[in-house]
Amino acid sequence: MTGSEIAVRPIPWLDASGPEAEVVVSSRARLARNLQDVPFPHRADSLQSERVFERVVAAVQTTPAFRDSTVFDFELLPERDRSLLVERRLATPRLAKGSGARGVVVSRDESVAVLVNEEDHVRIQSIVPGLNLPSALAAAVDVDRALEGELEFAADRRLGYRTACPTNVGTGLRLSVQVHLPLLVWIGEVKRVHRAVAEMGMVLRGWLGEGSRAQGDLYQLSNQRTLGVTEEECAKLLERVVRRSLELQRDARDRILATDGRRARLEDRLARSWAILRSARLLSDEEAAACLSDVWSARVLGVGPGPTLEALRRLLVGLQPAHLAYATEGDEPLDGVRARRLREFFAEFPEPGTDLAHLRG
Amino acid sequence: MTGSEIAVRPIPWLDASGPEAEVVVSSRARLARNLQDVPFPHRADSLQSERVFERVVAAVQTTPAFRDSTVFDFELLPERDRSLLVERRLATPRLAKGSGARGVVVSRDESVAVLVNEEDHVRIQSIVPGLNLPSALAAAVDVDRALEGELEFAADRRLGYRTACPTNVGTGLRLSVQVHLPLLVWIGEVKRVHRAVAEMGMVLRGWLGEGSRAQGDLYQLSNQRTLGVTEEECAKLLERVVRRSLELQRDARDRILATDGRRARLEDRLARSWAILRSARLLSDEEAAACLSDVWSARVLGVGPGPTLEALRRLLVGLQPAHLAYATEGDEPLDGVRARRLREFFAEFPEPGTDLAHLRG
Numbered sequence: 185m186t187g188s189e190i191a192v193r194p195i196p197w198l199d200a201s202g203p204e205a206e207v208v209v210s211s212r213a214r215l216a217r218n219l220q221d222v223p224f225p226h227r228a229d230s231l232q233s234e235r236v237f238e239r240v241v242a243a244v245q246t247t248p249a250f251r252d253s254t255v256f257d258f259e260l261l262p263e264r265d266r267s268l269l270v271e272r273r274l275a276t277p278r279l280a281k282g283s284g285a286r287g288v289v290v291s292r293d294e295s296v297a298v299l300v301n302e303e304d305h306v307r308i309q310s311i312v313p314g315l316n317l318p319s320a321l322a323a324a325v326d327v328d329r330a331l332e333g334e335l336e337f338a339a340d341r342r343l344g345y346r347t348a349c350p351t352n353v354g355t356g357l358r359l360s361v362q363v364h365l366p367l368l369v370w371i372g373e374v375k376r377v378h379r380a381v382a383e384m385g386m387v388l389r390g391w392l393g394e395g396s397r398a399q400g401d402l403y404q405l406s407n408q409r410t411l412g413v414t415e416e417e418c419a420k421l422l423e424r425v426v427r428r429s430l431e432l433q434r435d436a437r438d439r440i441l442a443t444d445g446r447r448a449r450l451e452d453r454l455a456r457s458w459a460i461l462r463s464a465r466l467l468s469d470e471e472a473a474a475c476l477s478d479v480w481s482a483r484v485l486g487v488g489p490g491p492t493l494e495a496l497r498r499l500l501v502g503l504q505p506a507h508l509a510y511a512t513e514g515d516e517p518l519d520g521v522r523a524r525r526l527r528e529f530f531a532e533f534p535e536p537g538t539d540l541a542h543l544r545g
Numbered sequence: 546m547t548g549s550e551i552a553v554r555p556i557p558w559l560d561a562s563g564p565e566a567e568v569v570v571s572s573r574a575r576l577a578r579n580l581q582d583v584p585f586p587h588r589a590d591s592l593q594s595e596r597v598f599e600r601v602v603a604a605v606q607t608t609p610a611f612r613d614s615t616v617f618d619f620e621l622l623p624e625r626d627r628s629l630l631v632e633r634r635l636a637t638p639r640l641a642k643g644s645g646a647r648g649v650v651v652s653r654d655e656s657v658a659v660l661v662n663e664e665d666h667v668r669i670q671s672i673v674p675g676l677n678l679p680s681a682l683a684a685a686v687d688v689d690r691a692l693e694g695e696l697e698f699a700a701d702r703r704l705g706y707r708t709a710c711p712t713n714v715g716t717g718l719r720l721s722v723q724v725h726l727p728l729l730v731w732i733g734e735v736k737r738v739h740r741a742v743a744e745m746g747m748v749l750r751g752w753l754g755e756g757s758r759a760q761g762d763l764y765q766l767s768n769q770r771t772l773g774v775t776e777e778e779c780a781k782l783l784e785r786v787v788r789r790s791l792e793l794q795r796d797a798r799d800r801i802l803a804t805d806g807r808r809a810r811l812e813d814r815l816a817r818s819w820a821i822l823r824s825a826r827l828l829s830d831e832e833a834a835a836c837l838s839d840v841w842s843a844r845v846l847g848v849g850p851g852p853t854l855e856a857l858r859r860l861l862v863g864l865q866p867a868h869l870a871y872a873t874e875g876d877e878p879l880d881g882v883r884a885r886r887l888r889e890f891f892a893e894f895p896e897p898g899t900d901l902a903h904l905r906g
Contacts, residue, residue, distance in 0.1 A: 445878075448826060448827060448878070448881060449827065451826045452825055452826035452827040452884070455824045455825060455826050456821060456824060456825055458824065459820035459821060459823065459824035459825075460817060460820060462820065463816045463817060463819065463820035463896075464813055464816060464817055464820075465809060465812045465813035465816050465899065466809060466810065466813040517806075517809070520809060523813070535824075538826065
């Protein structure tokens, strides 16, 4: 499968029909596993890594969820295609930039993937739209169970699964939820969420996880604890944390709408973002994401009409550098292509009013 | 005359029909004079200052240029009206913020004014539209000659007129030209103009002269030397400096248009400024001036339809805080009023294209 074919495939987790879809983009479960009697990836020699890659890929391909799946061998895959998979959340920057035998097996609909020789030998991930951690967890667990018939995973009777990094020992599970928190960013209270989340043993990060920025006001909420807690308990706790941050955002919304000065500044910002999307000739990935985030906020606040949430999310993903490069002919600078596409897209919509006064409760 | 009456009067130097009107807003001549046998304003006591104010105002009112003139006594004038006169360039911040007997006599059409007890007892100023220093100089000299029949000015046979600050001794003349240098600002070469200007004994300052910022990319070019040079020589030299800076700007224009990346960035900026003027809900004085400056640049570059240069300049003056406050009822924040006025104004014009490629020579 070529990069240009991947770039145009639909992404299942962008579907905006999931629970709490206005604010929660997707829920993700990731299970870290390692093969018994083989050193962790960072200690394995190249022959050992190659063997791991072959064995895991073969095992994954036998499982039902990976019928008609695609294997991406990162030693052979061009850098541009690796970036494309990162933008689609099917690979991590670490896997894309690494070296040696490594890659990812992606199910036909991209809802599940197995990363091989990332930090651990095996990382099973499942992403579903909206706030739906049990569903993401169940899909990952299904793959895990199917693989356990084919591979022997390193485990300790007392501690649980062994992982390359001690923070994953135990369940090897990282659950995460991608949330859109524009009003908390705008009112300067992301720190409040950070605190509330940390108190409940969870962590708030940029939208692509560890080390990434919060582009487009998108954040990732995830668990820290993997030891002495069951997968189901972990999912319940994270869901509580997500609901708490949604409450904090609703609270921020009410306070913004209740204050004339704040409301006027928000109206100004929404109007400007709309105008920039319709008019700019050059737009960086980051600025485009910020403006699209504002249009999204306006939709959620009830200012309309405008594009659907799903269309906005598709733009957020599709206008990232690797995706855009595949959609571009010649050597036109990407910032120019991005701006033109957004101008064309937004030209179809009438300019919305941005008066928020009527929303005051 | 009340502030609200002043605020709506036409300003003669905004007329965009003068020479080089696309880039040169106005030319100004200012003559510093002091009464014999009275200490300079900063040394005079309050009784002396009052006497000076009365004598000068009486003398000015007898001259033909000041038939039907208005006397603004700054001891009685509210702060808001003093700011209004500063925004119209009929007073200086120093005169507005000062204390004691002081003020300004303004001719019926606002083309000439006499400031009393500013840094010197008498400052005669004349402003004309476009690049026309001889005309500005002639008008100021006429007033000076007429006043010399009524008042005795302190002068030294060898040095010339005595002034409070030694930099004005001699002719007491400061000639200045208000120029719009957006492309030089944009390409980061204002320093080049600073240097070229300094080499010719002139100085480049923000648009309202000493200590002011270059709001809306407007600068003031003026002479430094007042000793051992005639008024006419000074005018000729300053005109040469102005023409040199216009050349530098034309040169900057050609280089911008010749480079794809630079041209695209300029197109982007012009498109964004237009969009902000049409859409923003809050606009500071400074940002409005910057956006209006871009629309002005677009007009001069040949993009467009759009508002006339004169209309843009009237907006630049009329949307300053004191002017805007007079045009506003209630306590609506000025940034909101300014944005609404600009939205209403620009709604009448179709969105211009901003493609500059066809302008390349």
